[in-house]
Amino acid sequence: MIDDMIREKIVGASSIGITSHIRPDGDAIGASLGLGMALLNIGKKVQVVLKDGISSTFRHLPGADLVKRAFEPGIDLMIVDDCSDLIRTGGVLGDRIPDINIDHHITNELFAEVNLVEPDSVATSAILAKHMPFWGxxxxxxxxxxxLTGILSDSIGFRTSNTTSxxxxxxxxLMDVGADISELYxxxxxxxxxxxxxxWGFALARMQRENGLVWTALTLDDRKASGYFGNDDADLTNLLSSIESYEVAVLFIEQSITRTRVSWRSAGEFDISNLAHEMGGGGHPNAAGAELEGTLAEVQEKVLRMTQDYLKQVKSYAINSDGDRK
Ligand SMILES: [Mn+2]
Structure with a gap:
């Protein structure tokens, strides 16, 4: 049983490292902090490392002070959570292969010795809420x-289609234990x-649409002009995903002159995780991302073309299979 393997590994370790993905979202942060505090409570030495630290949105969370930007030596057990591949850790592991991988991304590369990957789970934090009692x-x-913050963040407040009973x-x-859902929400x-x-305002002003596709970009100049210093999308992707009757929303986030991050959101049956994976990224059927080499204009041109092609393909397939049934 995978739970027994994980429990044995935890029992046998005295110093445990935990890390997650770059530009950590609420689930990456919530899962890392929750697991970190639980391990501290059973007397383990714990290091929680997030390459990009914690954004201001989540700094109120208990345990936020545990987070460092790099590991110190002497870790017996390394756990990676909410991270579909090792590149996404931002290099904090060096050459080390993690012992345990806990994740819910369908594109997870099963890179650790023990891989607890449940793609049907709404959040990595939900996997922890379910399994932690089996690990002591x-x-x-x-x-x-x-x-609970992790679950709320990844399900966008129980709005994503993978929200289950x-x-x-x-x-x-978690509420029964003392988490206030309205405050955390x-x-x-x-x-x-x-x-x-x-x-957001800069990006919203230049938003465009075509055939069910909605897109816009956040540039380095916007970041400077607004005084927003996180290197993430400031949650704009979630706002784009609330636009009425869109099929796929794409946000381009200029990272440097030669690197651009792409974030996709899709509605209903459009699974964009494969498209993101093809471009070196990963994610979930309705929420995925990738980081590409190239200027904002280059990446935008290429990705919009590929996303349009993908949309056309999916739609023509739907029409054909519909025809078959008749
Ligand atoms: Mn997650």
Missing amino acids: LSFTPEIAKTL ESLRLAAG NKALLTHSYEATKF
């Missing part, structure tokens, strides 16, 4: 807050800084 770990109100039951269990999903909102 228990929940405190602080741990419940971080895990099980995810609601897990969330309810507001902080994780509704509150944005003035700078982040201004940053």
